[in-house]
Amino acid sequence: MEQQQINLTKLLANWCADYTLRFPASAIRSAELAIADTVGCILAGVEDPASVKAGNTIPDEKSGPSRKSNSVRHAFPVSARDAAAVNGCAAHARELDDNVMPAVIHSSAVLTPALFALGEEIGATGADVVRAFIVGMEVNAQIGKLVNPKHYESGWHTISTIGVIGTAAACASLMKLDSEKIIHAMSLAFSMAAGSKLQFGAEAKPMHSGFSAQGGIWAAQLAQHGFEGNKDVLQGKWSFQELYAGGESDGVFQPSLFPDALLAIDEFSPVAKLYPCCGSAHLGIDAIRALQARQAFDLDDIIRIDVHMSKIMTDNVRYKIPANEKEARFSMPYCAAVTLVHGMPRLSHFTADAISQPDPAVARLMPLVQTHVRNPSPEVIARKLIFQGDCLVGVHLKNGEVLKQIAEHPKGCRENPLTAEERHTKFIDCVTPCLGDARTNEIYSILLEFSGLSAIDEVTRTFARNQGHS
Incomplete structure (x- = not known):
C-alpha cells in the first residue's frame, strides 16, 4: 500500500x-x-x-x-x-x-x-x-x-x-x-x-x-x-x-x-552582508581583499582579472559595464574594480554620480574583469556552501605572473562572521545620516535587547519622517 x-x-x-x-x-x-x-x-x-x-x-x-x-x-x-x-x-x-x-x-x-x-x-x-x-x-x-x-x-x-x-x-x-x-x-x-x-x-x-x-x-x-x-x-x-x-x-x-x-x-544562520551589493559578488570581493592583504601589487600592472564562480553567481552579477547604480550592485566587474581601488565597496560607490562619473582607476579596471563558471566540487556541494560553490580569483600582471586566491565562506556567514564591532560600524554607517550619532547609538543598544521591549514603538517611531530624517 x-x-x-x-x-x-x-x-x-x-x-x-x-x-x-x-x-x-x-x-x-x-x-x-x-x-x-x-x-x-x-x-x-x-x-x-x-x-x-x-x-x-x-x-x-x-x-x-x-x-x-x-x-x-x-x-x-x-x-x-x-x-x-x-x-x-x-x-x-x-x-x-x-x-x-x-x-x-x-x-x-x-x-x-x-x-x-x-x-x-x-x-x-x-x-x-x-x-x-x-x-x-x-x-x-x-x-x-x-x-x-x-x-x-x-x-x-x-x-x-x-x-x-x-x-x-x-x-x-x-x-x-x-x-x-x-x-x-x-x-x-x-x-x-x-x-x-x-x-x-x-x-x-x-x-x-x-x-x-x-x-x-x-x-x-x-x-x-x-x-x-x-x-x-x-x-x-x-x-x-x-x-x-x-x-x-x-x-x-x-x-x-x-x-x-x-x-x-x-x-542556517543569516548571512549579514558587509558590502552593499548582490551577495553573489561577495566571495569575489572577499578573494580580492584577501589577495591584496597577502601580496602587494601595482594596479597599473594588471592586464586581466578572472573571477571563477558558480553559474548561479555569474548569472546574478551579469552586468559587465553598469549603466546606473542599480546595475552596479549586480556587476562583478564593477564590484571587483571598486574593491581593487578602494579596498571594499561602500554605499558611496553606488550612487548615480559614482557611476556617471566613475573613478578613472575603476573605469580602467572594469573591462579587464571576466567572469567564468566554476563547477563546484562534490566536497563543496556536500558542505553546502552558500550558493553551492566557492570563488577563485586570478589577477594577471604584465610580467606574466598570475596571483590567485580562493574564497569559500562569504564575510558575514557563520564560518566567517561579522565581529560585534563590524556590525555596530555597519549600523552607524547606515543610520547616522538619518538620526545623528547619539540617537543612532541609543537605538542600536535598544535593538540588541529587543525581545525585552514591552512595546516596539520605542524602535518603530524612529521610522517616521518627523523623527530626525527628512
Whole structure:
C-alpha cells in the first residue's frame, strides 16, 4: 500500500500555532541581531529612488483609527500594509540585507518590516515579534528545502515567492491565529507568490520585498476574517513545489521540526552582508581583499582579472559595464574594480554620480574583469556552501605572473562572521545620516535587547519622517 504523503502545509501551520514552544537563547539572539541589522538597512534605504517612489503612492496625512504604523517615507502613521510595503522596499534597496539558506532568501528584509508594521497595529511586544520572526525563518527554510535549488536556478526571486508564504505564517503567528487560520494565510499567500530575477538591477527588485511584506500581512488578515484557500498548497498537483520547481527538491524533504531538529535560524544562520551589493559578488570581493592583504601589487600592472564562480553567481552579477547604480550592485566587474581601488565597496560607490562619473582607476579596471563558471566540487556541494560553490580569483600582471586566491565562506556567514564591532560600524554607517550619532547609538543598544521591549514603538517611531530624517 502506497504511503500517504504528509500535508506539509498543515504540519507547518500546526507548529506555527504551538504557542507553548519556548525557543532557545541562541535563536532569540540571532533574531535580535538580524532585526537590528535590518533596521539599519531600512534607514539606509530611506532616500533610495525606489523607496521614494513607493512612498509617493501613499498619502501623507494625519492618521485615522486604522493608521497606526510608521513608514520611513511618511510623517504620519499609515496602515500596516502600506508601512510594510514602503519599509520592505527600503530594507532591500541598498542590497545590504542578510541572506539565508536553504531558501536563498533575504528573509529579514521581508519579515522585519511586516512584523514591525503589524506589531505596531496590534500592540505587540518585542518578544512577540522575535517569536514570529523565528517562525517565519523556519517556514521559509522548510519551503526552501522543498523546492531548491531548482526553484532558484529557474529564475524565481525567492524573496517574493517563498518569502510571502513565510511572512504570512509569521504574521498569522504574531496575531495568535489557530492552525486552521494559519493554513489559510499560507494558502492565500501562495496565490500571491511571484517575482523573477530578471528584475535584478531594476527598481522592481527591492519592491519585491515590499510586495511580500505587504502580502504577508494581508494574507494573515484575510485568514483572520475567515477567508479560506486550499488546505494543501505546498506539495502535490498544481502545488507550489510542482509549479515553481517542477516537483523537484534538493534531496528528500525531512519534515522534522524543532524540538526534534535544530531551528533553521540556528542551523542556517543569516548571512549579514558587509558590502552593499548582490551577495553573489561577495566571495569575489572577499578573494580580492584577501589577495591584496597577502601580496602587494601595482594596479597599473594588471592586464586581466578572472573571477571563477558558480553559474548561479555569474548569472546574478551579469552586468559587465553598469549603466546606473542599480546595475552596479549586480556587476562583478564593477564590484571587483571598486574593491581593487578602494579596498571594499561602500554605499558611496553606488550612487548615480559614482557611476556617471566613475573613478578613472575603476573605469580602467572594469573591462579587464571576466567572469567564468566554476563547477563546484562534490566536497563543496556536500558542505553546502552558500550558493553551492566557492570563488577563485586570478589577477594577471604584465610580467606574466598570475596571483590567485580562493574564497569559500562569504564575510558575514557563520564560518566567517561579522565581529560585534563590524556590525555596530555597519549600523552607524547606515543610520547616522538619518538620526545623528547619539540617537543612532541609543537605538542600536535598544535593538540588541529587543525581545525585552514591552512595546516596539520605542524602535518603530524612529521610522517616521518627523523623527530626525527628512
